[in-house]
Amino acid sequence: MTKLGAAVIGAGNMGKMHARIYKELYQAELIAVADINEERARELATAMGGVDYYKDYTEMLKDERIEVISVTTPDHLHEEPVTACLEAGRHVLVEKPLATSLEACDRMLAAEKKAGKILMVNFNHRWAPPYAATKNQLRQGKQGRPVMAYARKNDTIWVPTGMCPWLQHSSSADFLSSHDIDLVRWFFELEVKSVYACGVKRVLKGMGYDTYDAIQALVRFDGDAIATFESAWIYPDTYPTLTDSFIELVMERGVIHIDRQREMVDAVDNEKHYYPKSNLSCEIEGRLQGAFKYCIEHFLHCAETGAMPMTSAADARKTAEVVAAIHRSLETGQVVELPLR
Numbered sequence: 655m656t657k658l659g660a661a662v663i664g665a666g667n668m669g670k671m672h673a674r675i676y677k678e679l680y681q682a683e684l685i686a687v688a689d690i691n692e693e694r695a696r697e698l699a700t701a702m703g704g705v706d707y708y709k710d711y712t713e714m715l716k717d718e719r720i721e722v723i724s725v726t727t728p729d730h731l732h733e734e735p736v737t738a739c740l741e742a743g744r745h746v747l748v749e750k751p752l753a754t755s756l757e758a759c760d761r762m763l764a765a766e767k768k769a770g771k772i773l774m775v776n777f778n779h780r781w782a783p784p785y786a787a788t789k790n791q792l793r794q795g796k797q798g799r800p801v802m803a804y805a806r807k808n809d810t811i812w813v814p815t816g817m818c819p820w821l822q823h824s825s826s827a828d829f830l831s832s833h834d835i836d837l838v839r840w841f842f843e844l845e846v847k848s849v850y851a852c853g854v855k856r857v858l859k860g861m862g863y864d865t866y867d868a869i870q871a872l873v874r875f876d877g878d879a880i881a882t883f884e885s886a887w888i889y890p891d892t893y894p895t896l897t898d899s900f901i902e903l904v905m906e907r908g909v910i911h912i913d914r915q916r917e918m919v920d921a922v923d924n925e926k927h928y929y930p931k932s933n934l935s936c937e938i939e940g941r942l943q944g945a946f947k948y949c950i951e952h953f954l955h956c957a958e959t960g961a962m963p964m965t966s967a968a969d970a971r972k973t974a975e976v977v978a979a980i981h982r983s984l985e986t987g988q989v990v991e992l993p994l995r
């Protein structure tokens with residue numbers, strides 16, 4: 655089997671995950687990692703068995719063995735490395751959301767087209783078994799057309815204050831609801847035509863982070879369906895899991911509930927009560943399995959064959975447009991119609 659030479663830009667939480675998966679996959683060879691924080695890049699390179707590491711990713715792009723690159727920089731810093739990698743003729747898997755502005759999405763799409771390379775977005779939840787099983791049920795068509803969705807994705811306050819303080823340059827709609835918007839668009843096979851959103855800025859603002867505590871968006875799809883997307887990232891850190899996630903789909907002749915709050919495991923020890931997660935990634939016999947890995951395998955398959963990724967940049971732009979409409983509605987207090995002008 656030929657192995658695709660792989661690299662990662664951004665050696666943080668997600669970069670570590672991408673690097674480890676490339677390292678473990680039979681169809682890839684991890685060549686290098688890059689991070690503006692050189693110490694972080696060096697630590698990850700060492701943990702990956704001594705691959706090359708760079709402070710400046712443009713230096714890394716001179717290595718012609720590298721064919722595929724994951725960009726795992728913060729939400730608002732995807733565009734520059736993505737565009738540089740495409741211009742250097744590499745296939746790119748960028749973390750979700752594609753970008754925090756539609757203009758940046760469009761520039762990346764133009765770079766993808768010009769380069770003739772793959773640009774895929776890591777909306778990995780589509781590969782998580784509970785969501786994939788839901789899509790399979792819907793494909794059978796027994797439940798009829800979509801009527802309503804409710805999607806909640808909430809985090810503990812450590813996420814925007816400790817794990818990723820840069821999240822004040824993003825929003826809970828970008829970071830959290832983008833996953834749910836992507837999923838509900840995929841489930842319903844409908845596009846959003848209008849958005850009305852409300853938000854509260856109080857707790858995080860009081861701590862010096864200029865971002866919403868919580869956002870609630872009511873959307874109408876074409877095809878006469880509605881949905882509510884909720885995101886709040888101020889749960890106390892004592893909550894038994896970092897992320898609380900729930901989706902309800904009401905169809906003409908059926909209902910589906912997808913509860914990923916617990917993922918079926920409820921654990922207690924002398925210090926805490928918690929719900930270990932397993933859908934996105936779970937180590938089995940020393941190798942990471944789960945949605946993260948399956949999504950990266952799909953990316954490698956697309957890079958190898960030229961197939962269109964299931965979560966293409968063009969598709970992810972539609973999710974980014976809904977998030978942009980949420981932000982516009984938050985600013986104006988008005989219902990916002992799509993496509994945005």
Ligand SMILES: NC(=O)c1ccc[n+]([C@@H]2O[C@H](COP(=O)([O-])OP(=O)(O)OC[C@H]3O[C@@H](n4cnc5c(N)ncnc54)[C@H](O)[C@@H]3O)[C@@H](O)[C@H]2O)c1
Binds near residue numbers: 727729735777
């Ligand atoms: N798919 C998922 O389930 C999922 C889950 C969490 C986060 N994410 C996404 O992953 C991305 C990264 O999140 P994270 O938690 O890993 O953030 P992080 O802060 O842990 O890591 C980001 C890294 O990028 C580096 N960086 C910034 N600019 C750079 C540049 N120009 N060149 C090289 N390195 C640069 C930073 O120094 C940092 O080490 C975000 O877009 C986030 O929304 C996805």
